[in-house]
Amino acid sequence: MNRTALDLWVGFFVAIGLAAVLFLALKVGNLSAASSGETYALQAKFDNIGGLKIRSAIKSSGVVVGRVTNIEYDPANYVAVVSMQMDARYKFPRDTFATINTSGLLGDQFIGFEVGGDSEMLKAGELIKKTQSAVVLEKLISQFMFNQASESKDKK
Amino acid sequence: MNQEPLVQIRDLNFSYDSRKILSGINLTIPRGKVVAIMGSSGCGKTTLLRLIGGQLKPSSGEVKVNGQVVHELSPEALYAMRRRTGMLFQFGALFTDMSVFDNVAFQMREHTDLPEELIHDLVMMKLHAVGLRGAHNLMPSELSGGMARRVALARSISLDPMLMMYDEPFAGLDPISLSIVGVLIRKLNDALGASSVVVTHDVQESLKIVDYIYFVSAGKIVAEGTADEIRQSKTPYVHQFVWGEADGPVPFHYPSVPYGDELMQAVN
Amino acid sequence: MTKLLANLGHQVTSRLWRLGFASRFFLAIFLYSGTSFRRLQLTLREVFFSGVMSLIIIMVSGLFVGMVLGLQGYDTLQRYGSAEALGILVALSLVRELGPVVAALLFASRAGSAITAEIGLMKATEQLSAMEMMAVNPIARVVAPRFWGGVISMPLLAALFSAMGIFGGYLVGVVLIGVDEGSFWSQMQATVDFREDIVNGIIKSFVFGVIVSWVAVFEGYDAEPTAEGVSGATTRTVVTSSLAILAADFVLTALMFRGV
Numbered sequence: 141m142n143r144t145a146l147d148l149w150v151g152f153f154v155a156i157g158l159a160a161v162l163f164l165a166l167k168v169g170n171l172s173a174a175s176s177g178e179t180y181a182l183q184a185k186f187d188n189i190g191g192l193k194i195r196s197a198i199k200s201s202g203v204v205v206g207r208v209t210n211i212e213y214d215p216a217n218y219v220a221v222v223s224m225q226m227d228a229r230y231k232f233p234r235d236t237f238a239t240i241n242t243s244g245l246l247g248d249q250f251i252g253f254e255v256g257g258d259s260e261m262l263k264a265g266e267l268i269k270k271t272q273s274a275v276v277l278e279k280l281i282s283q284f285m286f287n288q289a290s291e292s293k294d295k296k
Numbered sequence: 297m298n299q300e301p302l303v304q305i306r307d308l309n310f311s312y313d314s315r316k317i318l319s320g321i322n323l324t325i326p327r328g329k330v331v332a333i334m335g336s337s338g339c340g341k342t343t344l345l346r347l348i349g350g351q352l353k354p355s356s357g358e359v360k361v362n363g364q365v366v367h368e369l370s371p372e373a374l375y376a377m378r379r380r381t382g383m384l385f386q387f388g389a390l391f392t393d394m395s396v397f398d399n400v401a402f403q404m405r406e407h408t409d410l411p412e413e414l415i416h417d418l419v420m421m422k423l424h425a426v427g428l429r430g431a432h433n434l435m436p437s438e439l440s441g442g443m444a445r446r447v448a449l450a451r452s453i454s455l456d457p458m459l460m461m462y463d464e465p466f467a468g469l470d471p472i473s474l475s476i477v478g479v480l481i482r483k484l485n486d487a488l489g490a491s492s493v494v495v496t497h498d499v500q501e502s503l504k505i506v507d508y509i510y511f512v513s514a515g516k517i518v519a520e521g522t523a524d525e526i527r528q529s530k531t532p533y534v535h536q537f538v539w540g541e542a543d544g545p546v547p548f549h550y551p552s553v554p555y556g557d558e559l560m561q562a563v564n
Numbered sequence: 565m566t567k568l569l570a571n572l573g574h575q576v577t578s579r580l581w582r583l584g585f586a587s588r589f590f591l592a593i594f595l596y597s598g599t600s601f602r603r604l605q606l607t608l609r610e611v612f613f614s615g616v617m618s619l620i621i622i623m624v625s626g627l628f629v630g631m632v633l634g635l636q637g638y639d640t641l642q643r644y645g646s647a648e649a650l651g652i653l654v655a656l657s658l659v660r661e662l663g664p665v666v667a668a669l670l671f672a673s674r675a676g677s678a679i680t681a682e683i684g685l686m687k688a689t690e691q692l693s694a695m696e697m698m699a700v701n702p703i704a705r706v707v708a709p710r711f712w713g714g715v716i717s718m719p720l721l722a723a724l725f726s727a728m729g730i731f732g733g734y735l736v737g738v739v740l741i742g743v744d745e746g747s748f749w750s751q752m753q754a755t756v757d758f759r760e761d762i763v764n765g766i767i768k769s770f771v772f773g774v775i776v777s778w779v780a781v782f783e784g785y786d787a788e789p790t791a792e793g794v795s796g797a798t799t800r801t802v803v804t805s806s807l808a809i810l811a812a813d814f815v816l817t818a819l820m821f822r823g824v
Contacts, residue, residue, distance in 0.1 A: 146608065146609060147608065150615070150616060154611075156724065157719075157721070157723055158720070159727075160720070160723040160724045160727035161720075161762075161766070163727045164659060164726060164762050164765075165758055165762055168655050168753065168756050168762070169753065169756045169761065195760065351693065351696060351697070375701075378697055379698075381697070383694065385694050386690070389690035389694035390691075391686075391691055391695075392686075402698065406698070406705070
């Protein structure tokens with residue numbers, strides 16, 4: 141094989157290899173959506189975060205607007221402190237309500253922002269005051285069974 | 297011209313682990329001469345070449361090439377020495393993934409910055425010297441044994457070495473290729489002004505071309521002399537070797553218990 | 565009994581000796597790597613022989629593995645009514661695990677064995693010795709370019725394997741079975757994380773590339789210079805590097821995806 145043909149093949153190989161990496165990054169992964177551009181930090185305290193994880197999504201009206209960067213336990217107040225990284229393009233009013241939701245019955249958990257009406261916006265590093273904890277499925281079920289049991293007792 | 301011999305070997309001993317291969321070898325290769333080292337297979341001749349080339353370190357004693365003790369050289373100095381030596385391996389050891397041309401050009405490309413046109417002319421000159429200019433485009437797999445040996449020869453003289461080493465250059469060649477290689481060894485040595493050492497067990501061919509002969513047996517030098525002296529030699533081992541007799545000081549039988557005893561054992 | 569112990573001791577020391585030699589060899593490769601980059605043509609040639617020559621087998625295998633994942637994944641997921649998650653399943657299994665691991669296993673048997681056989685034969689026919697006698701270091705001239713050729717090719721091949729696999733999953737899931745195309749891609753994109761999944765997958769395949777190339781050049785260089793020696797070394801390359809890939813995969817997975 142002469143040199144130029146060999147170079148051509150190696151060039152072809154490297155090109156489609158890099159194209160595959162690009163395909164994985166853009167089409168399969170979420171490089172195009174998040175993690176690019178500027179961000180600002182927010183914090184929120186929850187009594188119970190359920191199955192929330194680092195890198196879980198933060199959504200408002202179903203759109204991803206940020207990611208969870210850190211989860212810590214506050215031993216003074218016995219609550220979980222969640223740090224978030226928000227897309228700098230989106231600002232939220234100070235009375236925004238942060239809830240922990242579940243996508244589908246058993247899906248991933250994410251933080252949902254329900255936007256309030258305050259005219260002042262949340263600043264970088266600020267703490268979100270109004271939060272609602274995760275709904276724990278086991279609690280719901282036991283509550284439901286308990287209610288059923290007491291109802292059937294009443295009927296007797 | 298420097299009158300000190302090119303290669304001087306003094307009291308050389310060498311052993312693999314505890315197995316002794318060479319003991320008390322004294323040998324000189326004068327400048328401009330072709331010296332043969334002969335002996336039966338497995339007597340340590342190839343080891344001797346590797347010691348001269350610095351691929352092995354002696355257990356004791358020393359090998360001096362061009363006034364330098366080989367095993368004391370730094371890697372750089374050893375490589376510098378090897379650039380000035382050429383070695384022909386038993387079966388040529390051509391690089392199978394390169395054409396004949398690239399094989400001969402290999403050292404020029406590795407060690408010099410010569411322009412490609414000049415390399416082309418030099419390679420053609422070397423190939424012409426071994427009579428294979430027409431084969432420069434072939435791959436080693438397309439060559440016959442004799443041709444491969446000649447290409448390897450052209451490759452080993454590509455940087456005009458001061459010392460040529462031949463490891464069994466005649467092994468496995470037909471009579472015609474054999475005399476071609478023999479003549480080439482002599483002619484190239486004289487043309488290059490080099491010195492050559494030929495390790496071989498082909499007596500008749502080497503007696504025609506060499507100036508001096510050492511006989512090695514069981515790791516020791518048992519006889520030495522010019523071609524005529526060797527032919528006339530009365531030493532039983534040399535006589536057996538030169539005339540190719542099946543039995544003699546080198547016995548036909550591998551050491552064993554007497555045959556009669558073994559037969560009797562089987563009966564009992 | 566003593567004989568057994570002595571035998572065992574001998575086995576252990578000879579293994580340790582080989583491991584030590586292999587490590588020293590690994591360092592030597594780095595020490596003499598200058599030539600591989602100064603004369604890039606040498607390395608590119610090896611990228612051709614290990615990378616380009618493995619293209620077909622890697623791409624075809626990737627396609628089939630992805631298609632099988634599509635079938636099996638759909639079969640399982642639709643029982644739980646979440647067939648739309650097929651994209652996630654196919655992409656995550658390929659990018660995190662199957663892409664790097666299977667591509668590396670194929671690479672070991674396709675390119676690794678060829679490298680071992682080539683270097684082993686060069687040793688058996690005294691080509692390496694001849695090179696040394698020509699004052700050319702065989703580690704710099706023969707071993708290092710083959711090592712780097714393998715290391716460069718491996719991540720590219722693994723990425724191609726994953727990409728082809730995802731395409732195969734798409735073919736079976738979306739085109740053949742009829743999973744919704746939108747949710748196939750969007751769920752995949754929402755879940756697969758670039759740094760967490762894709763970059764880690766690429767790091768894995770890079771490590772596997774180093775392992776396979778190292779084992780292959782070492783086995784070749786250390787082979788007995790006979791026909792049986794070379795064939796034994798070739799087998800050892802495939803066995804050793806496959807085991808090392810799987811073991812390293814476990815360690816890397818534990819380090820990368822622990823508790824996240």
